[in-house]
Amino acid sequence: MLWAIVGAASLVGLSLQVSRIYNKYKSLSRTIPTVRRVYGDREAQYEDFNSLVYTNAVVHEVLRLFPPLVGIPKYCVREQTLCGGKYVVPANTYLTLNAAGVHYNTDVWGPDAAEFNPSRFDPRENKLVKGSYIPFSEGARSCLGNKFANVEMVATLSNVLRRYTIHFSEGYDEARMKRELSESHSVITLQPKTPTPVIVKRRN
Numbered sequence: 001m002l003w004a005i006v007g008a009a010s011l012v013g014l015s016l017q018v019s020r021i022y023n024k025y026k027s028l029s030r031t032i033p034t035v036r037r038v039y040g041d042r043e044a045q046y047e048d049f050n051s052l053v054y055t056n057a058v059v060h061e062v063l064r065l066f067p068p069l070v071g072i073p074k075y076c077v078r079e080q081t082l083c084g085g086k087y088v089v090p091a092n093t094y095l096t097l098n099a100a101g102v103h104y105n106t107d108v109w110g111p112d113a114a115e116f117n118p119s120r121f122d123p124r125e126n127k128l129v130k131g132s133y134i135p136f137s138e139g140a141r142s143c144l145g146n147k148f149a150n151v152e153m154v155a156t157l158s159n160v161l162r163r164y165t166i167h168f169s170e171g172y173d174e175a176r177m178k179r180e181l182s183e184s185h186s187v188i189t190l191q192p193k194t195p196t197p198v199i200v201k202r203r204n
């Protein structure tokens with residue numbers, strides 16, 4: 001149940017974060033022609049998910065830059081080694097996986113790791129390095145709702161963008177966006193410090 005709530009909260013957070021970057025990164029508008037072609041005039045269906053490759057890439061890039069669970073708590077019951085024996089984790093140790101740290105690692109993501117670039121997740125352009133993207137964690141105890149949340153976010157984002165444009169409200173600029181993003185904090189999930197004022201308009 002907690003995770004369903006986390007999922008719903010993430011969805012709302014995702015919309016906010018997408019709206020934050022929408023003005024600056026016009027690449028979001030790249031999703032529109034495909035979304036229109038795939039949906040036509042009908043409602044979205046589950047089968048559409050595989051066709052919305054770029055929209056999915058946008059969702060993953062948002063989760064990379066703003067992982068809802070910044071720290072993933074773990075408890076080590078027995079002594080374990082990491083990185084081929086380089087590190088020893090004693091029994092009865094609490095660990096936190098630093099998802100944000102992994103996601104901003106320039107060794108993996110390049111010098112522009114902090115930039116929003118959905119092409120990183122376009123399977124036609126790049127292949128993911130194992131363990132470099134962990135918003136849902138990895139391994140046997142990773143998120144059970146991964147696929148569900150992913151489909152939900154792609155469906156929501158594509159349905160919003162096919163019908164509406166989203167822009168910052170007057171007086172809200174890039175400098176303010178950056179300042180507020182840097183003040184995001186984690187209360188179970190990552191949250192913006194203040195609400196983002198946006199203007200939503202129905203597309204013609």
Ligand code: HEM
Pocket residue numbers: 003004006007008010011067068069072073134135136137138140141142143144145146148149
């Ligand atoms: C964007 C949305 C979501 C994110 C980022 C997310 C992330 C995570 C993370 C990081 C974990 C911890 C995994 C670990 O300890 O290694 C987790 C666990 C879990 N999540 Fe999600 N989650 C999301 C949505 C959902 C949804 C919608 C559901 C249910 C429909 C769900 C169900 C679960 C369950 C049951 C676990 C516990 C798995 C286990 O301990 O075996 N999650 N999630």
